[in-house]
Amino acid sequence: MEPSLSNVVDGRAIAAQIQKELAVRVANLKGSGVTPGLAFVRVGEDPASKVYVGRKEKACAELGIVSETHVLPEATTEADLLALIAKLNAAAHLHGILVQAPLPKQIRESVVFSTVLPTKDVDGFHPVNVGKLMLGDPTGFKPCTPAGVVELLVRSGVKTDGAEVVILGRGNIVGKPMAAMLCQKGNAANSTVTICHSATRDIKAHCLRADIIVAAMGVPEFLKADMVKPGVVVMDVGVNRVSDASSKTGTKLVGDVDYKNILPIAAKITPNPGGVGPMTIAMLLQNTVRAAEMKAN
Ligand code: GUN
Secondary structure, three states: OOOOOOOEOOHHHHHHHHHHHHHHHHHHHHHOOOOOEEEEEEEOOOHHHHHHHHHHHHHHHHHOOEEEEEEEOOOOOHHHHHHHHHHHHHOOOOOEEEEOOOOOOOOOHHHHHHHOOHHHOOOOOOHHHHHHHHHOOOOOOOOHHHHHHHHHHHHOOOOOOOOEEEEEOOOOOOHHHHHHHHHOOOOOOOOEEEEEOOOOOOHHHHHHOOOEEEEOOOOOOOEOHHHOOOOOEEEEOOOEEEEOOOOOOOEEEEOOEOHHHHOOOOOEEOOOOOOHHHHHHHHHHHHHHHHHHHHHO
16 A cells, blocks of 8 residues: 555545544534444354454444444354344444354345345335435444445545446445445435446446446456546456465455556556545444434433
8 A cells, every 4th residue: 555645545544534523423422322233143253254343343442332242153044133133223222233244154144234234224224214325314323334435535525526436346335335335315425326247248448438436246356447437536346356476374365456556557546455445344334323313302
């Protein structure tokens, strides 16, 4: 990461700024007798999920959000997981519930996400919150990663109004909600959005006319320098583990973007790590603080 280069979007610094702003709101809540509470649920021993939940727990502790983590075995049935969620839904000290994806095969994610109370759904995955996002209803919770990308764009001075945006990937966690946010009428939106995916005929042609590209398809270093125009803004959501003979572990993490070669031609680009990742956590904290405020008021 080269934080001194002006075209590098420093996600860690922007996330830290948001956390400072949230600290004021947490202090206000505590002043009125409310401590924000968040429950994490993890099923199985997926190493990446362990790391992600660990980072989220640490961020909660730093901000003064009380968190509790429930770890269930890999072989947990869907019914057992739903029973735990019902308990967490009913717990008055909890304002948010996050069930870390991916879940084991025997458990249907859609059923799980629909069981979390919409008012505690700080992931923004419940159909009610997905619907509110589509409708432009601000009372819902927005998914953390695409909300973090919007925040990065706004806070690094990127104009989305009228911009040609290409989103690589159509997943429920990033691609689809990202499109819904950016095509909405209003501030930090108003873009012309194209979603590219595995069946798109000529991804390069779409990317070459994009002012902003959000890469969230999960293909290591997919976006190459010859696929972007000079002055493009690139947001790299990808986290891919690839083999790397030069590293001690034999692997390394790379994004969906060929960062090194796009850096010299981009107007703005997120590093990886230190770009979108910290913003996902900042938006989770923000949703949780908001959930507590909504309950308090
Ligand atoms: N897995 C990958 N991203 C996310 C996320 O934002 N929330 C949850 N719960 N699981 C994820």
